[in-house]
Amino acid sequence: MSSLWPRLEPLLARVRKPARYIGCEDGAASPQHGHGKVAWLLAYPDVYEVGLPNQGLQILYEILNERPDAVAERTYAPWVDLEALMRERGIPLFSVDTHRSADEFDILAFNLSAELVYTNVLNMIDLAGSPVRAADRRPSDPLVIIGGHAAFNPEPMADFIDCAVLGEGEEVIGEITEIVREWKASGRTEGSRHAVLRELSKVPGVYVPSMYEVAYDGDRVRGITPAYPDVPELITKRTVSDLGQWQYPKRPLAPLTEVVHDRLAVEVFRGCTRGCRFCQAGMITRPVRERPAEQVRTMITEGLKRTGYNEVSLTSLSTADFSGIESVVTSVVPDPTACGAPTVSLPSLRVDAFTVGLAAKVASGRRSGLTFAPEAGTWRLRTVINKLITEEDLYGAVESAFSSGWSRMKLYFLTGLPTETDVDTEGIVDLAAGCVSIGKKYTNRASVTVSVGGFVPKAHTPFQWFGQNGVPELRRKIGLVREAAGRAKGVHVKWHDPAATLAEGIASRGDRRVGAVIERVWREGGVFQEWSEFFVLDRWLDAMAAEGLSSDWFVTRHRDENEVFPWHHLSAGLHHDFLWQDWRSALAEAGLEDCRWTPCYDCGVCTGDGLEHIVASPVAPAGGSQGTGQNLALGGSVPISLRPKSMVTS
């Protein structure tokens, strides 16, 4: 092996933020490559600062490096300045650990948390010296694997990847390693690539697009079927049944340079059954599996000691729902170390007074801003999306926050939701103005920032049938919000570019034909599409036109019950019937309770996979309406009340 460092080193002083490329982090492994070891290059298709904190990547990095038959290194998308110098000099994509060339790895594994990074994936495959199209790869080229939430509709990437892994990677990476190890031992002879992919296609959770044929009926997908009898018809996601068995990362990475989430992260649970209908993460990561509170404490204590951080973020999709949350938080806070007491940060706050009380407990020093996500402006629309937060919940939370010393709130909303009317859209500003007037009782500086994003329907959610709002309609709605906010003192508006929302829509529910569009956008120079300075919608529209595809068809068209989705053959465990029923319930404005604390409504995940929720407390944590929309008392242990079933089935 040869390190590329001597060739890279002279370039680094000439590029921005060269610390992105040096490795040397606290917690970095000392990868030992060797005969009989499968070498994984774990890639994050965005810049280092965004990719380094990614927990999924850190977990797999550690698990693989613990295996005697595997070795793992990391790589991130080089920024455009370094990329230009690398291409000029013929320097390939490299790992940051030992600066080894990507073509010396057996597997190039991408973590995809969003769709707009797809063009960066192509760029990195190309920089790695491998053909971007899987069909053109030789036995000596690495296997390209994708995982992460976006892999649940991998069809737009089908032409470029060798495999997609659905669900959690902890166990399946071992199974993949064993098959690839055998392939390596057999000498990766001519023609063997097909054989190893065929073998991999039989591993549960692993999808090999080249083993399937797609049939079309005009523009419609008619079916996606295995090309060989031994290849499974349906691929179901992988799920780790007990998070307590997987105490990772044990050696969290603490970077030498500033990154986006610059603190220790400890994952307290996976999955979420709040049932928000727009939320792909909540749908595809079920069931809820809590980490034992004792293990959370251990990971906090050891992580802080090991990294020297004085801040820990307790991560999950809704951290206030963690059964042990109060005791964990209080056990961290009063434990001052030599250099000041550590602080706890709680991302994804639930909207109620209890949660704010918790936040007040952990916030030390300056109380600048708190963020809540009511997602929709009226109760009616919140019943449609099943985010059952009452105005009282929000106002209670906000009152509690302003009275505890916070002066700025940020409220997240989606626009372009199913059944949304202008009353709902303008309701966003009414809610924000209501929050400002509560704040004015406590401080003259009270202000509320409303952040509005265009809604993109995602695969495996009840809203997968919904036709996304087009760019003009989203612009109009954002205009309504801005106009109304202009009349409301103390309300500020930020919004996401509707043009990027359209491109995200193309990639999110696209089928295999969209692959050619992604390739065109990339070849035209469209990298870093999540960065507004690089995003140009016309590149996407021109590419669609050149391929004879219509964005109306892929994005704004409502689907009916008979639609065969491009992810028809892929399962997140959710029954088709459950999703369809939940879509009908949405249109009937009927909510659905959280099954963590109430009887099962059989979405399919637990029953199908022999899994169950792992929740330490049989009742919901105290406070607010608990997302039931009911007026439950504040404080104390409040068993969740059932909404009548009749409201659920329409």
Added chain:
Amino acid sequence: MKARISYSKLGKIRFTGHRDVARIWERSLRKAEVPVAMSTGFTPRLKMAFGLALPTGAESLVELLDVTFADGSGVGADEFDEIARRIDTSLPVGMAVTGIRECAPSEASLQEDVVATTWVMAIDASDVGDRIDRINQSNEVWLERERKGETRRDDIRAGILQLGFLAPEHSEVLPSRWLGESRGVVIEAVLTTAGRGIRPTELVEALVPGCEPWNHLTRVLRINQWIERDGERVDVLSARPAHPQVCA
């Protein structure tokens, strides 16, 4: 009680910036469980005061910072060696503690006190020797340079206190392999830090007119920082290891 600490920054880690280094120190002091005092205010921070910023990409044998210990921690000068050892273990590869001494409350801050620093620079360009002679013989050297977004034409001659090829006795303080890994002519310069100061890249522009400095400056290392006492230049903190650790 306050301590003045010197440390080296060598190898790959030279590509971290000044702000990164401050964060690295914060985490390292916490890892080493050193009882550092905290600032008051909304966001309490560790009480550390750094010396002159080292340009990103430059290495150094003598970076400096002052650390104030917490009241009531009872840290005495007799524990300095032990504390330095603990910090040294906590610092990332490429950074090492090279000296520690007590710093009296009356002493001026590093930013105010340091007047000049000595740089060893490897420059990959032709005619560097001639250019050195010419600068040494002239009374003025004009250069366009930028500070805070503003371009100004300055005479930097007075700030070039000394300029020549690497002194043979100084090659011994260089880290092992340093000369081997550097391309080009190796020179040595003492540059002022007073006022607007002179950066090593600016000296390269003076030596290779019209160039993009980092295309020629293949390696640059700070080997000394100077203060003035009774009209003489003296070393701020002279302790220095024989073989500093280098990140391979």
